[in-house]
Amino acid sequence: MSKTISGSRAPVRITFEIVPEGTLPPGHAVAVDEVDxxxxxxxxxxxxxxxxxxxxxxxxRTVTQQERWVQTSPELDPHRLEQPAEGLGIAHVAWERVAAGVLPRGVLAAPVERDRMLVWLVHEDHASAQLCAEMSEYGRRIAGDGLWEQRWPA
Structure with missing residues (x-):
């Protein structure tokens, strides 16, 4: 059973940094690192x-501050994101590129959330297909295998 980081602590932060491609593993659009x-x-x-x-x-930040998604303790396995998804299918998180007309004017991203699902709709002119595919693969590992848990109201 996973140990969930609970309410007595500050919500987990998720940051996105733009970096030169040469600082990433060869052929990758993104690298995700996790600590407690x-x-x-x-x-x-x-x-x-x-x-x-x-x-x-x-x-x-909104999702984590509201604790709709919470991190289970990476201290138990600090290299867990480097492992391939186990395919447990606990929840589904993905990034999906969409045409500008799908999003409200001036909006570049929108979350669509349901029980056991979070899909980020991202403006196709602002994110590469490779990035979305790689972020979706991280989602299969993070949410699908229960490394993060959704706290959707019952």
Missing amino acids: GLITARIGKTHITGELRTEIEELH
Whole structure:
């Protein structure tokens, strides 16, 4: 059973940084690092715009501050994100590129959340297909295998 980080602590922070591609593993658009209380997604500069980075970080802050999604303790396995998804299918988290007309004017990202599901709709002109595929793969590991738990009201 996983140990969930609880309400006596500050909510977990999720940050997004734009970095030169050469600082990422070869051929990757993003690398995600996790420690207790912080997840950092380092994204190659050709895969996301600064505007989307700012907006998606603010949207993630809302989700974590409201504790709708909470981190289970990475202290039990500090390299857990480096492991492939086990396919447990506990929850579904993904990034999906959409045309500008799908989002309200001026909006670059929007969360769609249901029980056991969170899909980030992102403006296709502001995120690469590769980035969305890689973030969805991280989602299969993080949410699908229960590394983060959704606290959706019953």
